[in-house]
Amino acid sequence: MRVIFVTGGVLSGIGKGIIASSLGALLQGSGYRVFFQKLDGYLNVDPGTMSPFQHGEVFVTEDGAETDLDIGHYERFIGENLNHLSSFTSGRFFEEVIRRERAGDYLGKTVQFIPHLTNLVKEKIREGYETSGADVSIIEIGGTVWDMENEYLIESARQMRREIGRENVVYIHVSLLPYIGASKELKTKPTQHAVRTLMSYGINPDFLVLRADLPIPEDILKKAADFCSLDREHIIAAPNMPTIYEVPLDLEHQGVRERLLSRLGFEVCPCDLGGWRTLVEGIHTAREIVKIGMVGKYNDLEDAYYSLNEWLRTAGYARKKRVEIRFIDAEEIEQGNLALLENLDGICVPGGFGSRGIEGMIIACRHARENRIPYLGICLGSQIMGIEYARNILGIASANSEEFVPENTENIIHIMETQKGVRDKGGTMRLGTYPCVIRGDSLAFEIYKETDIHERHRHRFEFNNAYRERMESAGFHISGTSPDGELAEIVEISEHPFMIGTQFHPEFKSRPTRPHPLFLAFVEACEQMVRE
Ligand code: GLN
Numbered sequence: 106m107r108v109i110f111v112t113g114g115v116l117s118g119i120g121k122g123i124i125a126s127s128l129g130a131l132l133q134g135s136g137y138r139v140f141f142q143k144l145d146g147y148l149n150v151d152p153g154t155m156s157p158f159q160h161g162e163v164f165v166t167e168d169g170a171e172t173d174l175d176i177g178h179y180e181r182f183i184g185e186n187l188n189h190l191s192s193f194t195s196g197r198f199f200e201e202v203i204r205r206e207r208a209g210d211y212l213g214k215t216v217q218f219i220p221h222l223t224n225l226v227k228e229k230i231r232e233g234y235e236t237s238g239a240d241v242s243i244i245e246i247g248g249t250v251w252d253m254e255n256e257y258l259i260e261s262a263r264q265m266r267r268e269i270g271r272e273n274v275v276y277i278h279v280s281l282l283p284y285i286g287a288s289k290e291l292k293t294k295p296t297q298h299a300v301r302t303l304m305s306y307g308i309n310p311d312f313l314v315l316r317a318d319l320p321i322p323e324d325i326l327k328k329a330a331d332f333c334s335l336d337r338e339h340i341i342a343a344p345n346m347p348t349i350y351e352v353p354l355d356l357e358h359q360g361v362r363e364r365l366l367s368r369l370g371f372e373v374c375p376c377d378l379g380g381w382r383t384l385v386e387g388i389h390t391a392r393e394i395v396k397i398g399m400v401g402k403y404n405d406l407e408d409a410y411y412s413l414n415e416w417l418r419t420a421g422y423a424r425k426k427r428v429e430i431r432f433i434d435a436e437e438i439e440q441g442n443l444a445l446l447e448n449l450d451g452i453c454v455p456g457g458f459g460s461r462g463i464e465g466m467i468i469a470c471r472h473a474r475e476n477r478i479p480y481l482g483i484c485l486g487s488q489i490m491g492i493e494y495a496r497n498i499l500g501i502a503s504a505n506s507e508e509f510v511p512e513n514t515e516n517i518i519h520i521m522e523t524q525k526g527v528r529d530k531g532g533t534m535r536l537g538t539y540p541c542v543i544r545g546d547s548l549a550f551e552i553y554k555e556t557d558i559h560e561r562h563r564h565r566f567e568f569n570n571a572y573r574e575r576m577e578s579a580g581f582h583i584s585g586t587s588p589d590g591e592l593a594e595i596v597e598i599s600e601h602p603f604m605i606g607t608q609f610h611p612e613f614k615s616r617p618t619r620p621h622p623l624f625l626a627f628v629e630a631c632e633q634m635v636r637e
Contacts, residue, residue, distance in 0.1 A: 106234055107241040107273045107369050110262040112308075113249045114280035114299025119316045121279040122175035124343060125245045126182035127353040128277070131362040132241060133183045134353075134376040140239035141179035142230065143172070143192050145247035146254030150196040154531050161408030165561045165613055166191065169537025175245060177412050177613070182353070184616050190233040195254055198225055218257045226261035227268070241369060250278075250302045263307045275368055278303055278310035279343070282317040282325065291317050291325055297332050309334070311368060312361075314341045338364060348388050350617055353381055380618035387422035395426045395631045398449040400433045400469040402462035407432065410455050412612040413483065417453070420620035420628050428628060435462030438469055446472050451479040451631035454486030456563070456610060460509035467493045479603040479630035481623075484564055487596055487606025488518045491568055494581045494598070499572075508566050517576075519569040521592075527565070535562050539587065541594040541609065547584035548605055549595045552626040558585075560594075560609035567608065568593035603630035 111125045122143075129139045149155055152163050153171030164177040172192035180187055202225055206216045214221075234242045246258050266274040280296040296315065303310060313333050315321055321342045330337045341361055346352055356362065357378060366373045397417060399410060407414060414430055421428030433445045439462065446452070452473040454466050466486070470493040473480035482490045488506055495504035495517045506518035527533045543549045543556045550556065570591070573583065585595030585607075598604040607623070615621035 106231070106269050107275075108230065108234070108265060108269070109241060109243045109275045109277060109365075109369075110265075111243065111245040111277045111279060112259065112262070112303060112310075113246070114278055114303070115249065115283075115295045116281050117248045119279065119281045120343070120349075121245060122178045123349050123352055124277075124279050124314050124316075125175075125243050126178040127356055128361070128365065129179060129243050130182040130353045130381070131357060131376060132365070133185075134378060135362060135366060135371075135374050137240040137366075137371060138238060139183055139185075140233055140237035140242045141176070141183070141187055141191055142233050142242060142244045143175050143179075143247060144226065144244060144258050145173060145192075145194045146252050146258060147194055147247075148196040148199070148254075149194055150200055150531055151192065151194060153534075157409035162411045162413075163563070164412065165536060165563045165610065167538045167561065169561075171532060171536065171563070173247070174408060174411050175247075177415075179243075180613075181415070181616055184618065190229065190236065193226075193229060195258075198222055198229075201225060219260060222257050223261040223264055226258060227265055230261075230265065240371070250299055250306070256306070259303070259306045259308065272370055275312070275365070276303075276308050276310045277312045277314060279314040279316060282315050282321065284318050291319065291321060293325060293328055293332070296329065300333050311335075312339050312341055312365070314343050316343045318345050320344045348385065350381060350384050350388065354378060354385060384419070384422060384617055387425060391422050391425050391427040393426050393632075393635065394429050395421060395450050395628060395635060396429050396431060396448065397451045397453055397631060398431050398433045398446065398469070399453050399455060400435050400438065400466055401455045401457060402435050412610075412615070413453070413455050415617070416612040416615040416621060416624050417628070419615070419617045420624040423620045423625060424628050424632070426628060426632060433469070435465030435469070438465035440465075443468070443472075449478060450634040451481070451627060453481045453483070453627075454489050456484035456486065458485070458508075463489070463506075463509055467496070471497055474598065474601060474604060477602055478634060479627060480601070480605070481603075481627045482596075482606030483612065484562075484608060484610055487608055488566065488568070490596055490598075490604070490606040491517045491572075491576070491581070494576065494579070495572060498579050498581070499575055506566060517569055517572050518566050521565060521567045524565040534565050537561060539594075539609070541585045542588050542590075543595065544582075544584045547582065547595075548597050548603070549584040552605075552622050554622070560607070560611055561613045562609045564608060568596070602633070603627065 113121045133139050151171050161174040164172045167186045168188045170189035280299050282291040326340045330340045363373050418428045466489045470489050495501045501515050503515045504517045505513050507516045538559050580599045583593045594608045596606045611621045611623045
């Protein structure tokens with residue numbers, strides 16, 4: 106068994122997930138199978154109940170786990186699906202320990218952080234490694250080494266080395282060198298403290314990754330080696346890159362892959378980074394701009410729609426276009442600022458929950474339909490499409506969704522049968538991958554070029570079939586359904602050049618080097634607008 110632990114120092118949010126993902130990509134590219142796990146210290150059982158506004162998007166795995174956004178980075182960088190063993194929180198660990206205690210599993214012992222919690226952490230690390238058939242697991246510990254809630258996670262990482270052998274465990278510490286503008290210097294002091302803190306837990310890092318806004322001078326790298334008692338080649342410079350997809354290439358350039366492979370006792374085989382090089386080249390050569398309006402409500406934090414944004418941008422690069430995403434606050438449209446919708450080549454209404462901003466999204470949707478602007482609705486965005494059509498084409502003025510107006514009698518979108526009576530919020534939506542059957546004579550079929558697809562879901566509400574016939578005969582088509590034909594999975598409007606909505610989230614399956622067909626088609630349709 107081989108495990109790499111990635112910890113963070115100084116600050117969170119400095120790109121530890123991207124570093125971990127890039128190392129994974131390099132190992133994977135060298136022919137070794139990689140599994141990823143993220144351990145977060147907070148007490149939510151999973152990120153599913155957390156506001157994307159605070160924490161970034163909730164990423165959904167094939168098997169329906171609601172996970173941290175880093176799981177999306179891992180999947181995109183290694184091009185493989187992860188699962189419910191990839192995302193753990195203190196809440197999830199505590200819940201399990203308490204459940205075992207209530208079941209009497211601890212046979213009268215005093216149940217403690219050490220050894221009961223730490224044993225559970227190690228058990229889950231082993232389970233992830235064994236069930237995935239990986240050659241190496243990369244375990245990222247969220248936050249920083251100072252966080253009180255991380256202490257037992259770091260202790261578990263320390264114990265792991267004793268259990269499976271020094272040679273099989275690698276500790277990588279990712280820290281920040283802040284830049285002081287007045288003296289024009291990158292400072293190492295906070296990193297010295299972070300490393301010292303890590304050492305106080307009994308962990309000496311094998312590699313130190315230094316993040317900085319600027320290129321890092323050699324003397325600083327040497328200084329860092331000194332205070333960590335590491336050889337210079339175990340210090341990795343990670344200055345900001347023009348795009349995150351350059352990070353694997355930069356690490357390769359520094360020889361990190363060879364050093365990591367030999368440290369793990371793996372054969373140093375060549376690594377094919379062709380796909381990454383093509384992607385990065387595409388990013389640098391893309392000139393023509395395609396402007397897409399993202400009409401949502403979590404716009405203050407771009408990470409709230411992380412996968413979707415990445416999905417749009419990378420599909421653009423594949424078409425040699427630079428996709429410029431304009432984040433438009435649906436509430437501002439609602440308040441009458443229609444100028445926000447001008448000069449857009451495409452409009453996307455992403456997923457969301459709750460009634461805030463809904464009317465603004467409906468206005469944006471109508472604007473796209475009437476002006477023949479390409480429109481893509483993801484989950485909530487597809488429901489908005491139904492409501493808008495019912496209101497403005499069928500003339501049902503009060504058309505709405507049960508989510509926003511439960512007592513309304515004209516709800517085009519209503520609660521799914523299986524969701525009725527569900528009270529708990531955590532992990533209870535329709536989650537994960539489900540099959541969808543596509544109608545042969547549809548835009549969806551032109552895009553997917555197949556009739557049987559699988560996509561990931563995260564919702565409670567669905568299209569109300571009581572309106573199906575009227576909507577269909579007015580030109581609103583349900584072109585993809587669940588195999589029994591009951592649940593609307595894809596909707597589209599026949600008179601419009603490109604207006605399509607999906608109840609599922611295709612962004613979770615898009616990969617930077619293999620963009621999703623739906624998105625490629627959307628960008629292509631937006632390009633037409635640029636030309637016109
Ligand atoms: N709130 C809607 C539902 O639960 C849409 C969910 C989403 O966009 N992910 O059905």
